[in-house]
Amino acid sequence: MSQKEKTLDEFVGDKWLSFTAEGHVGLGVRSFLDLRSWFRNNDVPSCEVCNEAGVKAVLCQKEGCKVRIHQYCLGNLFAKKKGETVCPSCSSHWQYTGPKEEAVEDDV
Structure with missing residues (x-):
């Protein structure tokens, strides 16, 4: 090596x-x-849910809306809202596909 x-x-x-x-x-x-303080001092936008730097976050699809949310945070947010997938800022529909469920084999 x-x-x-x-x-x-x-x-x-x-x-x-x-x-x-x-x-x-x-x-x-x-x-x-x-790098947390560097992100804050350099105006890296935050995740709307966890308020941490929105590095690799998903942006709201509505033009003009600046909301960004981490994929993990999206799952938590939409799980709490019982399937309601809307932007927390502009209330537009948020295209969201949850995590893939793994197939479970039943022993018969």
Whole structure:
């Protein structure tokens, strides 16, 4: 293993970086937490639900609406509203597809 691969593995292991589902390298939890004040000081828009930086958040589809919500937060928000999928700011319909349910095999 090359030194670069070892270093990358260490950063991933220490949660500074992470691998995405597609195999790309992204910010890890530690990096995100360390950058919180930078996000706020540089006007990175926040998630409407959790008020954290809206990095990789989903934008409201209505033109002119600035609301953004993390995918995880969308699931929590719409679960509480029992299927009502509307923007919390402009009340327009929010195109949302919940997480895929895994097939469960029944032993017969």
